[in-house]
Amino acid sequence: MAFLDQQDIVRRTCEIAVAELRYGRPVVLASDRSFAAIALDAVGERDYVRFAAASADRHSLYLTRDRSDALGLATRSGALVPLDGVPFNRARDLGYRLDVAKPQAFSPAPAELIDLTVLSSLALLLPALVVTPVEPGDTAFAGLARITPHDIRASAAAEAQFEIVARTIVPLRDVPKAEFVVFRGGLSQRDQVAIVVGDPDLSRPVPTRIHSSCLTGDLFGSLKCDCGDQLRESLRLMASRGGGILLYLDQEGRGTGIGAKMRAYGYQSLGLDTIDADAALGFGADPRRYGAAVAMLECLGVASVELLTNNPTKVAYLKQAGISVTRRTPVIGEVTKDNRDYLTTKAVRAGHTLDVSAIAATLVSR
Numbered sequence: 286m287a288f289l290d291q292q293d294i295v296r297r298t299c300e301i302a303v304a305e306l307r308y309g310r311p312v313v314l315a316s317d318r319s320f321a322a323i324a325l326d327a328v329g330e331r332d333y334v335r336f337a338a339a340s341a342d343r344h345s346l347y348l349t350r351d352r353s354d355a356l357g358l359a360t361r362s363g364a365l366v367p368l369d370g371v372p373f374n375r376a377r378d379l380g381y382r383l384d385v386a387k388p389q390a391f392s393p394a395p396a397e398l399i400d401l402t403v404l405s406s407l408a409l410l411l412p413a414l415v416v417t418p419v420e421p422g423d424t425a426f427a428g429l430a431r432i433t434p435h436d437i438r439a440s441a442a443a444e445a446q447f448e449i450v451a452r453t454i455v456p457l458r459d460v461p462k463a464e465f466v467v468f469r470g471g472l473s474q475r476d477q478v479a480i481v482v483g484d485p486d487l488s489r490p491v492p493t494r495i496h497s498s499c500l501t502g503d504l505f506g507s508l509k510c511d512c513g514d515q516l517r518e519s520l521r522l523m524a525s526r527g528g529g530i531l532l533y534l535d536q537e538g539r540g541t542g543i544g545a546k547m548r549a550y551g552y553q554s555l556g557l558d559t560i561d562a563d564a565a566l567g568f569g570a571d572p573r574r575y576g577a578a579v580a581m582l583e584c585l586g587v588a589s590v591e592l593l594t595n596n597p598t599k600v601a602y603l604k605q606a607g608i609s610v611t612r613r614t615p616v617i618g619e620v621t622k623d624n625r626d627y628l629t630t631k632a633v634r635a636g637h638t639l640d641v642s643a644i645a646a647t648l649v650s651r
């Protein structure tokens with residue numbers, strides 16, 4: 286019997302391609318029309334120039350639909366901007382900076398390039414890719430990692446494959462009994478943690494929070510968001526109810542990574558809201574997926590939850606995945622002058638169940 290089965294093989298192909306992009310090396314998307322691609326976010330000028338030479342100056346910048354819209358280039362599947370003669374700095378500006386002169390020429394991007402953004406996103410890189418066509422027999426891009434659109438789609442199943450590697454009691458402030466359950470698996474993912482508070486009764490809906498990691502808010506008490514408050518408030522609520530489960534997901538910056546989140550913060554300081562700042566970087570409104578959360582709940586034997594959230598997408602995702610959500614309980618953090626716009630954007634543009642007038646009224650002055 287072979288060591289790797291078909292599912293293992295597509296997963297490995299995908300993880301190699303993700304790692305290669307992250308290290309700044311090109312990958313080849315092999316299809317009817319093949320392309321070599323590098324992530325602008327991961328390369329310096331030297332590799333940009335080498336890539337241009339290998340492509341005989343037929344290279345273009347692939348911009349997602351969100352980035353194209355932000356630049357005023359109307360397309361459905363994103364835009365391809367020819368880069369012949371375009372220096373590295375200008376390519377990077379076009380890829381993800383603000384206040385950039387619109388490119389003179391562009392064409393609609395081939396639809397299969399969208400698959401490449403799945404890889405850049407798993408690599409926690411901005412979805413601005415330099416691409417070039419690769420013809421059969423072309424040796425300029427020989428020896429690179431190759432992946433097909435089919436591999437990329439088939440590997441998605443691995444996003445929900447997890448196993449428990451350790452579980453141990455860690456007493457927390459305000460939570461006398463907490464057990465940290467560490468999960469390993471997913472696709473190009475670090476270990477993730479579920480915190481089982483108290484002794485949840487699994488035969489009844491379990492108070493549950495699906496919490497996306499926020500280094501700035503959870504750990505350092507940033508005033509720009511409500512994450513730290515929500516984290517601690519949820520744990521306290523679970524303890525007061527005798528039990529609950531908090532899933533701490535490896536999804537910094539709504540899955541875009543700390544680098545993109547800090548760039549987005551920079552754009553927010555110039556006046557963009559959270560959604561427009563992410564769009565300027567090429568991201569959609571909220572790229573998170575919750576397959577890992579569903580898999581972790583299943584591993585823990587949880588079939589029914591009371592979800593602690595204001596985010597209707599989390600409720601909808603669990604329901605369509607077959608987890609019963611009997612109730613949604615709001616988790617409200619402190620409103621500050623620094624997070625007021627963030628909370629208002631969540632309510633107005635992302636449909637979170639937050640009362641905008643209450644956000645204004647409960648502002649805490651600091």
Ligand SMILES: Nc1nc2c(ncn2[C@@H]2O[C@H](COP(=O)(O)OP(=O)(O)OP(=O)(O)O)[C@@H](O)[C@H]2O)c(=O)[nH]1
Nearest residue numbers: 495496497498499510536537538539559594595596
């Ligand atoms: N891209 C981006 N991400 C942010 C920003 N501010 C906070 N985040 C991230 O947003 C995510 C918030 O996650 P959660 O608190 O689980 O979820 P939520 O969607 O706000 O929904 P709730 O369950 O109601 O809290 C975290 O991953 C943060 O790192 C921002 O300005 N831009």
Ligand SMILES: [Zn+2]
Nearest residue numbers: 499502510512
């Ligand atoms: Zn936060």
